[in-house]
Amino acid sequence: MSPYFAGMTSPLRILGLAGSLRQASLNRALLRAAANLAPEGVTIESFDLNDVPLYNGDVEAAGDPPAVAALKAAIAGADGVLFVTPEYNHGVPAVTKNAVDWASRPARGAPLGGKPVGIIGASPGQTGSARGQSQLRQAFEFTNSFCMPQPELLVFRAHEKFDEAGALTDEATKKYLARYLDAFAAWVRKF
DSSP states (O other): OOGGGTTOOOOEEEEEEESOOOTTOHHHHHHHHHHHHOOTTEEEEEEOOTTOOOOOHHHHHHOOOHHHHHHHHHHHHSSEEEEEOOOBTTBOOHHHHHHHHHHTOSSSSOTTTTOEEEEEEEOSSTTTTHHHHHHHHHHHHHHTOEEOOSOOEEEOSGGGTBOTTSOBOOHHHHHHHHHHHHHHHHHHHTO
16 A cells, blocks of 8 residues: 555445346356455445336436435445446446446436446456446546546456356456455545
8 A cells, every 4th residue: 555545544335336137147246256355444335236227318307216316325325336347249238337327317416426436347258348348437437437547357257267156266366356456445545
């Protein structure tokens, strides 16, 4: 930890959003691993996106549905948000983008505005969700969120790094994830 952050040890609440609706998804497993490996003083709380409807301006005009209101409140109450995204068809999945779309509203005063965010992801492929993460970074430019630029965590061939129960078993990935989480805690404390 840099000397600048040495005195900043207040607890951090990080909201974790997994961009897959499958209960046994690799990205949900990666989010659980992140919660288990979080550095001292950092809590990562998961928010389930299952009940968040597709963004629709007509629905928004009638008032946020309960799941959307809960999502916005969870983001607003967190010190930072960790997006754990798969990659579908060389891009960010609709579940992840939909959460960003809802949390970017209203245009002024949106919960993602000025919020520090991080992105990690897992994929059975060789690129470890790189394209999905890249697209998500572009969305955060518009939402005025402070996306941590480095380090990155791209868990490739992820199906080989978790056991059948969804526990992270690969020691190198555990080490990289712990390093990422240390860096993300320092990033969040900057804001």
